[in-house]
Amino acid sequence: MTGILETAQKYVLESLNEKLPNAFLYHNYTHTQRVVKHVKELIEAEKLNEEDAEILQLSAWFHDIGYIKGPSDHEKNGAEIATAFLKENNYPEDKITIISNAIKATAMDVDPVTQLEKMLCDADFSHFASKNYEEVSSLLREEFKQLGLKTYSDRQWIQENIRMFNEHHKFFSLHAVEHWQPQKNKNLLELNKELKKIKKKRKEEKLKAEALDSKIQKQKLPERGIETMFRVTLKNHITLSDIADTKANILLSVNAIIISLALSNLIPKLDNPSNSYLIYPTVVFLVFSLVSMGLSVLATRPNVTSGKFTKEDVENKKVNLLFFGNFHKMKLEEFEWAIGEVMKDKDYLYSSMTKDLYFLGVVLHRKYKILRLTYAIFMVGIVISVLAFAIAFQTSEAATATDLLGLR
Numbered sequence: 001m002t003g004i005l006e007t008a009q010k011y012v013l014e015s016l017n018e019k020l021p022n023a024f025l026y027h028n029y030t031h032t033q034r035v036v037k038h039v040k041e042l043i044e045a046e047k048l049n050e051e052d053a054e055i056l057q058l059s060a061w062f063h064d065i066g067y068i069k070g071p072s073d074h075e076k077n078g079a080e081i082a083t084a085f086l087k088e089n090n091y092p093e094d095k096i097t098i099i100s101n102a103i104k105a106t107a108m109d110v111d112p113v114t115q116l117e118k119m120l121c122d123a124d125f126s127h128f129a130s131k132n133y134e135e136v137s138s139l140l141r142e143e144f145k146q147l148g149l150k151t152y153s154d155r156q157w158i159q160e161n162i163r164m165f166n167e168h169h170k171f172f173s174l175h176a177v178e179h180w181q182p183q184k185n186k187n188l189l190e191l192n193k194e195l196k197k198i199k200k201k202r203k204e205e206k207l208k209a210e211a212l213d214s215k216i217q218k219q220k221l222p223e224r225g226i227e228t229m230f231r232v233t234l235k236n237h238i239t240l241s242d243i244a245d246t247k248a249n250i251l252l253s254v255n256a257i258i259i260s261l262a263l264s265n266l267i268p269k270l271d272n273p274s275n276s277y278l279i280y281p282t283v284v285f286l287v288f289s290l291v292s293m294g295l296s297v298l299a300t301r302p303n304v305t306s307g308k309f310t311k312e313d314v315e316n317k318k319v320n321l322l323f324f325g326n327f328h329k330m331k332l333e334e335f336e337w338a339i340g341e342v343m344k345d346k347d348y349l350y351s352s353m354t355k356d357l358y359f360l361g362v363v364l365h366r367k368y369k370i371l372r373l374t375y376a377i378f379m380v381g382i383v384i385s386v387l388a389f390a391i392a393f394q395t396s397e398a399a400t401a402t403d404l405l406g407l408r
Helices: 003-019 029-046 050-062 065-069 074-088 093-104 115-124 133-146 154-168 174-220 224-271 273-300 311-315 332-344 346-407
Strands: none
Touching: 003 029, 003 050, 003 065, 003 074, 029 050, 029 115, 029 174, 050 074, 050 093, 050 115, 065 074, 074 093, 093 115, 133 154, 154 174, 224 273, 224 346, 273 346, 332 346
16 A cells, blocks of 8 residues: 555544544445445456556545535535645645546436546445345435434335435446446345335235224224114113103102192091091092002102222123213213223123113113002002992981981
8 A cells, every 4th residue: 555545544534533423324434444445356356557546545535535524515525625635745636636526426416437437436336236235224224314314114215225226326347247236136136025025014014904993993883783773772762761750740740639639628527527437438548649659759769879880890891881870979080991991892882782771671661560550559549439438428328317217
């Protein structure tokens, strides 16, 4: 190695170590050394003379030093830094121009013209033909992320690499085409295989997500026929319950009126000894009315449960949260959690609706059973009371007639 090359190597190493930010995981001294190594390989393969070999190696050492000023226009900045250094070391002006042009030729939007420019570009992109391409590529991806330039997903990064391979890069020197291109083709093939795997995996995940979403929707929303059945049946049960309450209220009102009339018209007359025959019919009448009222009250009296449930009850699906009597004493947070558990489980939801329907039916059976008995007692009571009053009146008239005959 000539003196200028040793001086340049030392200068580049010191500059990159002191001024290059840590975020440059790819474009650092290691990358520069790799480019210089492959430049030497090309020099030997192409059998360059010592003068051109020196120029090409100097270009390789300085080709990425511009990154110490930032990623933007680093080729131009690198050429300026190399020019200043070489002038300071009295390097020939014409050779400095060649080196500057070679460094600028490594830009993506520039096509290399001279042999040295083409060889430098081949060495700069030699990692495309590396057997460790995936590892080297991941460093560049992380560098973009650390610098805030762009963050790529796995699929985006592979697609970007494939685009680079197919559209923006080619080897120029005969040695690179013959010895590096085959490995580059293998790397491209692996990239395409990996992209297919990612697409296939993404498609499978999408199908699974759609299937899961469909399952969740089915769990959350009952089928139309089932929903209609529950809605109509529950509505019918509630209507029947209203009818039962109305019937019970009618009986309550009627018996209340009867008792009020009895208390205001019959009871005061019982103080008169002449009306003693009315005592038993009146008692029978009032007893049947009171029994009817009591049964009407029983038919409409609500039966509320404890109003509490435990977490274990919900987990074991033992509590029906659709009935207010099971939760009216619970805190809102606990009830919201429990309802959320019900909505997650289709079977639990259907079970709760079924239980709600069943217990409404049980309550209706109790109401109508009591109402049937109440109406029977009311009807029997009216008949017996009327007969009792009739018998009492007849007995009273007979007793009066006997008394009159005795007086004669």
